[in-house]
Amino acid sequence: MASSTEPTETSGGHSGRLASRLRRERVSSYWFAGAGYFAIALFGLIVLTLVYQSLPLLSEFSIVQMLTSSQWDPAQQEFGFLPAIVGTIYVTILSMAMGTPIAILAAIYIAEFAEGRTKTLVSSFIDVLAAIPSVIFGLVALIVVVPFVGDYLAPAVGSSATGLGIFTVSLVMAIVVTPFMISLSVESLESLPDELRESSLGVGATQWETIRSVLLRAAGPGIFSAVLLGFGRVFGATIVPAMLIGGQTQIPDSLFATGQTLPTLIVNDFGELMSLPLTQSALIFVGLTLVIVVWLFNFSAMYVRKRLKRRWQY
Amino acid sequence: MTDAALTTDTLAVTYTGNRRVEAVKGVSLEFPRNQLTAIIGPSGCGKSTLLKSLNRLHEIQPNVEISGDVTLNGRSVYDTDDPIPEIRKRIGYVPQEPTPLPLSIYENVAYGLRIHGEFESDADLDDRVERYLRKVNLWEEVEDRLDAPGAELSRGQIQRLCLARSLAVEPEVLLCDEVTSALDPVSAETVEETLADLKSEYTIVMVTHSMDQARRLADEIVFLYLGEVVETNDATSFFENPQAERTKEFVAGHGVAVPDDSDDEQSEKPSVTPEQ
Amino acid sequence: MTDAALTTDTLAVTYTGNRRVEAVKGVSLEFPRNQLTAIIGPSGCGKSTLLKSLNRLHEIQPNVEISGDVTLNGRSVYDTDDPIPEIRKRIGYVPQEPTPLPLSIYENVAYGLRIHGEFESDADLDDRVERYLRKVNLWEEVEDRLDAPGAELSRGQIQRLCLARSLAVEPEVLLCDEVTSALDPVSAETVEETLADLKSEYTIVMVTHSMDQARRLADEIVFLYLGEVVETNDATSFFENPQAERTKEFVAGHGVAVPDDSDDEQSEKPSVTPEQ
Amino acid sequence: AGSGSNGNSSSAVRISGGVGPLPMVEVWADMYEDQTGVTFDISGGGTGVGVSDLFNGQVDVAMMGRDPDEEELEEGLIAVPMLIDTVVGTVNVDNPVYDELRENGLTREDLEAIFTREITNWGDVADADVDEEITVYGRSDSSAAYQQWGDFLGGDGDKHTESELENLADANHNGDQSVAEAIGRNENAVSLNNINYVYDLGSGELESDVRPIPLDIDGDGLSEDEDFYETRDEFLEAVEAGIYPAPPAREMFLAADDGFEDEAYDFVEWVLTDGQEYVSENGYVPLEEGRLEEALEKLAEGP
Amino acid sequence: MDRYAKQRLFGALARGAAALVVAVMALVVAVTIARGGFVFITDPAIAVTPPGSRYMLEADGGFLHAVLGSILIVGPATVVSALLAVSTAIYLQSDYSSERFAESVNMFLNVLWATPPIVYGVFVLTVVIAVGARTSLFFGIIAIAIFQYPIMTRYTDEALRSSPESVKATTYGLGATRFETARMTVRAALPGVVAGIIMGFARGIGDAATVLFTAGRSTNMPAGLFEPATTLPVLIFDQAMSFNADVRSHAYAASFVLIVAVLGLIVVSRLLAGRYARYAPGGRHS
Numbered sequence A: 001m002a003s004s005t006e007p008t009e010t011s012g013g014h015s016g017r018l019a020s021r022l023r024r025e026r027v028s029s030y031w032f033a034g035a036g037y038f039a040i041a042l043f044g045l046i047v048l049t050l051v052y053q054s055l056p057l058l059s060e061f062s063i064v065q066m067l068t069s070s071q072w073d074p075a076q077q078e079f080g081f082l083p084a085i086v087g088t089i090y091v092t093i094l095s096m097a098m099g100t101p102i103a104i105l106a107a108i109y110i111a112e113f114a115e116g117r118t119k120t121l122v123s124s125f126i127d128v129l130a131a132i133p134s135v136i137f138g139l140v141a142l143i144v145v146v147p148f149v150g151d152y153l154a155p156a157v158g159s160s161a162t163g164l165g166i167f168t169v170s171l172v173m174a175i176v177v178t179p180f181m182i183s184l185s186v187e188s189l190e191s192l193p194d195e196l197r198e199s200s201l202g203v204g205a206t207q208w209e210t211i212r213s214v215l216l217r218a219a220g221p222g223i224f225s226a227v228l229l230g231f232g233r234v235f236g237a238t239i240v241p242a243m244l245i246g247g248q249t250q251i252p253d254s255l256f257a258t259g260q261t262l263p264t265l266i267v268n269d270f271g272e273l274m275s276l277p278l279t280q281s282a283l284i285f286v287g288l289t290l291v292i293v294v295w296l297f298n299f300s301a302m303y304v305r306k307r308l309k310r311r312w313q314y
Numbered sequence B, C: 001m002t003d004a005a006l007t008t009d010t011l012a013v014t015y016t017g018n019r020r021v022e023a024v025k026g027v028s029l030e031f032p033r034n035q036l037t038a039i040i041g042p043s044g045c046g047k048s049t050l051l052k053s054l055n056r057l058h059e060i061q062p063n064v065e066i067s068g069d070v071t072l073n074g075r076s077v078y079d080t081d082d083p084i085p086e087i088r089k090r091i092g093y094v095p096q097e098p099t100p101l102p103l104s105i106y107e108n109v110a111y112g113l114r115i116h117g118e119f120e121s122d123a124d125l126d127d128r129v130e131r132y133l134r135k136v137n138l139w140e141e142v143e144d145r146l147d148a149p150g151a152e153l154s155r156g157q158i159q160r161l162c163l164a165r166s167l168a169v170e171p172e173v174l175l176c177d178e179v180t181s182a183l184d185p186v187s188a189e190t191v192e193e194t195l196a197d198l199k200s201e202y203t204i205v206m207v208t209h210s211m212d213q214a215r216r217l218a219d220e221i222v223f224l225y226l227g228e229v230v231e232t233n234d235a236t237s238f239f240e241n242p243q244a245e246r247t248k249e250f251v252a253g254h255g256v257a258v259p260d261d262s263d264d265e266q267s268e269k270p271s272v273t274p275e276q
Numbered sequence D: 001a002g003s004g005s006n007g008n009s010s011s012a013v014r015i016s017g018g019v020g021p022l023p024m025v026e027v028w029a030d031m032y033e034d035q036t037g038v039t040f041d042i043s044g045g046g047t048g049v050g051v052s053d054l055f056n057g058q059v060d061v062a063m064m065g066r067d068p069d070e071e072e073l074e075e076g077l078i079a080v081p082m083l084i085d086t087v088v089g090t091v092n093v094d095n096p097v098y099d100e101l102r103e104n105g106l107t108r109e110d111l112e113a114i115f116t117r118e119i120t121n122w123g124d125v126a127d128a129d130v131d132e133e134i135t136v137y138g139r140s141d142s143s144a145a146y147q148q149w150g151d152f153l154g155g156d157g158d159k160h161t162e163s164e165l166e167n168l169a170d171a172n173h174n175g176d177q178s179v180a181e182a183i184g185r186n187e188n189a190v191s192l193n194n195i196n197y198v199y200d201l202g203s204g205e206l207e208s209d210v211r212p213i214p215l216d217i218d219g220d221g222l223s224e225d226e227d228f229y230e231t232r233d234e235f236l237e238a239v240e241a242g243i244y245p246a247p248p249a250r251e252m253f254l255a256a257d258d259g260f261e262d263e264a265y266d267f268v269e270w271v272l273t274d275g276q277e278y279v280s281e282n283g284y285v286p287l288e289e290g291r292l293e294e295a296l297e298k299l300a301e302g303p
Numbered sequence E: 001m002d003r004y005a006k007q008r009l010f011g012a013l014a015r016g017a018a019a020l021v022v023a024v025m026a027l028v029v030a031v032t033i034a035r036g037g038f039v040f041i042t043d044p045a046i047a048v049t050p051p052g053s054r055y056m057l058e059a060d061g062g063f064l065h066a067v068l069g070s071i072l073i074v075g076p077a078t079v080v081s082a083l084l085a086v087s088t089a090i091y092l093q094s095d096y097s098s099e100r101f102a103e104s105v106n107m108f109l110n111v112l113w114a115t116p117p118i119v120y121g122v123f124v125l126t127v128v129i130a131v132g133a134r135t136s137l138f139f140g141i142i143a144i145a146i147f148q149y150p151i152m153t154r155y156t157d158e159a160l161r162s163s164p165e166s167v168k169a170t171t172y173g174l175g176a177t178r179f180e181t182a183r184m185t186v187r188a189a190l191p192g193v194v195a196g197i198i199m200g201f202a203r204g205i206g207d208a209a210t211v212l213f214t215a216g217r218s219t220n221m222p223a224g225l226f227e228p229a230t231t232l233p234v235l236i237f238d239q240a241m242s243f244n245a246d247v248r249s250h251a252y253a254a255s256f257v258l259i260v261a262v263l264g265l266i267v268v269s270r271l272l273a274g275r276y277a278r279y280a281p282g283g284r285h286s
């Protein structure tokens, strides 16, 4: 049967079709290659643009001086980024400190404890929570968290505060990123082979011992990535801090103090002051700083992850 | 058969997930002390389920129901106030897939010891780790890299590491589920040799799909079919002189017990009642 | 052996990824027309690599180098202006894992026909789909649910569907890589039966790790070891009267060719030169 | 403006800029469109966005909530005032010394001392037996109101910059509304608001928990003619009459690049004439005669 | 503390953490529904009424302009971004590019993924100024598309990677070209691809920072591709700060609409995934 069909017949009769298939193949491969390089090109373009636009500022002030000065007063042409940098660091660390343990615990609950309907229900709840736009969290926080912090929490720890500030932003951002970290952590816990659990339980470990010594390590690189992505979102968070941080360009002196983050600097001043060349340049430089930090962070994280993966392979 | 370390009494296990699967249907068995019992039977007949229910390891899955009982040295494993981890310490388990814990080679073996606090000093721990690594014939191969991750060993080495890890907590019974089937033939052989060395000292229950392996290693054979015990006998009698018709077929067919006619994969499985 | 449909001439394939692996080392073979040739050999000896290099399917992986040549009916498969898809159409390939395309049963079979435009009308397409489903003994089982997703069939049925899909584009040679090894024994048997039916009409090159299967199905046997051909002969002679020492060992050992002494997994593989 | 931008937008007058004056400009545009058929295309985004759009030739008119900057003027910006928005100090209705404040008002010096934290206790503000810390709120969003407030607090020839005030405050809020809400919640707080956030928009009465701080202009307590804080109308009249000082009352501008042209010119001219009569009812203050004339002159004069 | 007490304590902690997260979620949704749903139910027309000229002063009209703006910006952005993302993901497969190249592209994608949305906003605004244009619907689309691109690429790439290698071997084995094979690979990974696209859509529709400075923050109906527009999140951000209580209540109503939209998206994605899963190799087993 196969040998009765002459190959030349077949290909000859359809050479037109073959030619057009091959043409489509060629054209599509150019397109795909273009798309492949797009990611790099986009990144390059963003960095170049931001650098170029930052030049007016950088030609007038020294970077070191700006990064270490706490005077921020565009009207007086004073561009000290330190308060916003410190604010960003505070918010990031505080949010992650609040969100990460909860996220990992909840992920463990979903992956290791919950069963059946409860499990489906809880994980869909988390999915929904992860998809709620952060501006809504900000809005709800304005009527729930702000009064709570201002009227109860801050006075309780002997701080007079307005409810706005570092702590409030951190709390709300922790709520924003937690579901996100949970989903990803659950994924990496669930992708672990059951043999790991059986091996550990099979020598008489309790579930907690199994989780602590085996599962959290084995899923470690995945959980690390989840936390990292959460970190990225907190670090670059814009709307929630803009609504809740209290916009004070000063180095915060307590948890409940108001402050400023790098993104809120942009939101608060860009629309009003972008027609002033130097201020515009300064705010674009803030964007550049954000990108560079994210970049450095990603690189070190990649390295750490590789190490973890090797150390905790199974 | 009076010196049975482990016995089951009309043990039945049913999966109650999407569809109801009666994986093990009222099995009563005795596993003699310091002997190696091999459970054989076609794929899906309930071997793994039976094995895991012996130390309650099936309970980590959702939707499983169990009835009947298992007794270890005369004490029930199910009707007891002992915490489950204590039971599992006494009845160890080694899974099919060679599975290093995400720890160093040393810590893999020390894992159970640390959990149960079963060592006097660091030196004592070192001693024990060495002892069990020697017992599984692994010590020479790893003594100079005890701090390397367990996963960096070859699969055959890992499987022996798993045996050492299980032995280190000094279980009374060791359950092994097809511990060589994920290995290449050469590695399988070394693991098999290790099991042969161990069987005089331990009560071992092993699942295997290889008739040859059962023949080479086992003292006792349990032939399971569709969740029921078709025949159980000492190894020699079992292979030389099988009693049941099924057994004859199965032994002759080199492990492939072909039921009915259809090729749908379900037909090879135990009775299945779709639920919805 | 003059009527060879497919021949290889000192074909060598090397993986050049992290470490250099010479998977196939200068193999010259002839695959006779309308016969089934089985390639056997221990795991990792290069069977799959050899098979894929016959229709240049290895090229879809990165980091592979090839030398030597393959000729189909006297025309080179490598030194040619023919587009590769045309070559692969003439030399079809069925992978180990039963793989339905994400299409209906009907469209699975029609897929190759559609991309190559090899049908005159819808009715003609229907005819062809039916013809090839019959050829693999699947038509009766699926005729009333041709629109169902292919993935809803049992694995054995899917593997036959894959055969039908490959046959539909009327290849001159069919390459099958362990097409039954991912199946349960019962499904494997039906697929084997189908192959037995097909082998008189097609030139089939099949990789298998089962000695029994090779014995049952093959006309010719190629025994590959560490990337080299140890022995090739017609099936009867091969099993009855193996020439090489290795072959005797391998056939006797039921498919387990035990090399040297260590159990390190690498030792079973072809020569490996670490690159960094 | 809504229907206008649906029409032939290429001939529409394009306006963008600060959100402060945006509501009023929208109302004007709507009326002007009814009268003349000229269509509009208006968007917010901030004063800087408006000026930037202007320089890029993307809009015909920019709305400015603040004074034009030196740099902007150098680039050829022409800004004419269009209305006055009024900033007033605010406290909570339950302020511990509210009665005293209502009675006597505060002088500029008092307010300066409060906002620069020289005085930190309400007990020291008014001679009352009160011991409550003062909470000062500011604005975080480059607010023109805040800038005006700083200019006012500094007194003649001096001023406090926004950043200075920001750093002295207990917290700064993004937007007027956040400030008003914070004041409404905190009995001890003081801040500043545009008056639309103080008086109810519909009734023009003091309905929320936010109260204006009467300004004791001459330093002798709150005299009859300094007491105009009961309703918005009363207050706006006082501003219009110049009794309430500017700053903190402040002008907002319509700006063009190198002069207003065509429909844009006509529109601005209309704003400065007929348009002024609708200003009060929307919570802003119209320019007084003289200032209007200057504005018209500047408009006519061009670059 | 003995081992079993630790086990119990830890179990309780895990349970508690999950309960806490669920409770927070319930609170946020409840507040939004109570505040916004109420406004919306008493006056459902606000979502489909264009704003009037006295909108900011007197809440005259509704926020149809933002609903439309969201649809008109995020819809096209999702299409553009999905097209690019799927293409990039295909290119990252081994048959198009080397492992090393794929790895470096992935590195850039990771950085883009983590880049704060406000930076995209600033970048696009800079471009807007550079080309002498004005913030508008068009640039909103660009900004959102850039924002979605790394998100979608990542999910799509993951989906394609997890689709079995044997699908490729199969199609190539039948004589398919790379393009034909790529189409089949995408099809086989469709549940994952669709989930990734919907994920990008959901993130896009909820993001304010990217469009804040790029779409124009218009208070009027979107009038054309190069005319200013606004989106629901930006509207919420702006209106939350309005002096008019009615306008502020619209912010809650808009939140309600947004939450409902996002919930709808999740349901749709689940349904779609379920449908395509039937065709996935091994689909019936999952």
Ligand SMILES: Nc1ncnc2c1ncn2[C@@H]1O[C@H](COP(=O)(O)OP(=O)(O)OP(=O)(O)O)[C@@H](O)[C@H]1O
Pocket: B015, B016, B017, B021, B022, B023, B041, B042, B043, B044, B045, B046, B047, B048, B049, B050, B061, B209, B269, B270
């Ligand atoms: N978690 C589970 N949920 C539902 N059914 C299950 C589960 N695990 C196993 N089964 C079913 O129970 C039956 C017995 O399975 P089991 O794994 O015990 O068989 P086995 O003899 O070990 O098979 P194999 O030789 O393939 O390992 C099979 O039909 C299987 O499909």
Ligand SMILES: Nc1ncnc2c1ncn2[C@@H]1O[C@H](COP(=O)(O)OP(=O)(O)OP(=O)(O)O)[C@@H](O)[C@H]1O
Pocket: C015, C016, C017, C021, C023, C042, C043, C044, C045, C046, C047, C048, C049, C050, C061, C209, C269, C270
């Ligand atoms: N993509 C690859 N990159 C690098 N090395 C490879 C690759 N694929 C296969 N190899 C190596 O090439 C050798 C031959 O592999 P191949 O898959 O051809 O063997 P095989 O005989 O088919 O084995 P099996 O019976 O396990 O299928 C092995 O050592 C394998 O590890």
Ligand SMILES: [Mg+2]
Pocket: B047, B048, B049
């Ligand atoms: Mg099993």
Ligand SMILES: [Mg+2]
Pocket: C047, C048, C049, C177
């Ligand atoms: Mg192979």
Ligand SMILES: O=P([O-])([O-])[O-]
Pocket: D019, D020, D021, D065, D142, D143, D144, D145, D146, D175, D176
């Ligand atoms: O009008 P403002 O600049 O104070 O918002």
